[in-house]
Amino acid sequence: MSQWVCRGIKTRIKTTHYPAQAETAPGVSPGLPLGGAYAAAVASLVNLCPTKAISPGLVKDSLIVDYRRCIHCFRCVRGATTPMRWDQGWQWAADGQKCDSVAPGSEGNRLGRVFAHSVHIIVVDAGDCGACLNEVKQLNNPYYNMHRLGFFLTPTPRHADILLVVGPVTEHMRLPLLKTYEAMPTPKRVIAVGACALSGGVFGPSFVSGAGVAQTLPVDVQVPGHPPPPLAILHGLLVAVGRQTPASITSPAPILPEATTR
Ligand code: SF4
Known part of the structure; x- marks a missing residue:
């Protein structure tokens, strides 16, 4: 116990500077999967998700992730031939x-x-x-x-x-x-x-x-x-309280030429 007190006095308490500055410490967020274009992997990724968070987008060969359902199981990354891209941020509200x-x-x-x-x-x-x-x-x-x-x-x-x-x-x-x-x-x-x-x-x-x-x-x-x-x-x-702007609850849909939409 005393060693932790001494260490605390020596290093001082470190508090995150968020939201004044971006937090860059590793491990502060598990991240979330990113939607977008996934070519031929769309069907397999949709089937891998146990909570039906992933669905085909309106744009051909694209995916949309509903963040209300994502449980961070990583199946769409670790168990996938084409892993989903991952967002390491945390401003998800x-x-x-x-x-x-x-x-x-x-x-x-x-x-x-x-x-x-x-x-x-x-x-x-x-x-x-x-x-x-x-x-x-x-x-x-x-x-x-x-x-x-x-x-x-x-x-x-x-x-x-x-x-x-x-x-x-x-x-x-x-x-x-x-x-x-x-x-x-x-x-x-x-x-x-x-x-x-x-x-x-x-x-x-x-x-x-x-x-x-x-x-x-x-x-x-x-x-x-x-x-x-x-x-x-x-x-x-x-x-x-209106001090930060809200994010989207689903991953943004990719913008592709009109000819490729379903
Ligand atoms: S991390 Fe799991 S729950 Fe979230 S989208 Fe991927 S497969 Fe679905």
Whole structure:
């Protein structure tokens, strides 16, 4: 123990500089597969995916990845003759279904400027396996230190601005989740974190769990990943308060000449 204290004093606590600077430390993200053109490998890659996250694109010989379903199993890379290209980033948070009617770039679904430096978050475990919850916990450690950005955890819904949900929403957690949301003051926002919270993941939908948070609550921000790394969750929080721009929840479709479309 004493050696760790001495080491900490000697090296000082290092905190990531994200979002002011890009994080370049190795291992901060498991990455996500990239869609695009894959020539003759399209059918085999679609069949390799156990969660049906990969589907043929509208453009001939192209693939689209639905990040709500991807569980980072790497089958499309390690088990494939033509491996999928891989994105090592982490800025994956996208607008939620609630925002479909809101114009892109609109501030309509963001918490306003008054929340810029003091946002309180309540976390609800709605049937999580523990993985996403563990990544959320990392936001409080000295390396990610979300307090420096004005984000704080609160155990009471009455003090919360953001409801952060992990897990597919099991039958037993549906009512507690609704009660938590209803007890929060307005304006309030909902962030769904992880593949299970976005699509049911490997659990649902089934007789005990649903197909994600959107079946129960209006979701403002979706953070894909299985589990998402802490930086992706931090990006989701920054998107919710309008300090970062959202990403797309599916891989972008390749732009090819019109003649090659189906
Ligand atoms: S890594 Fe994601 S896209 Fe690739 S096979 Fe696994 S679940 Fe499907």
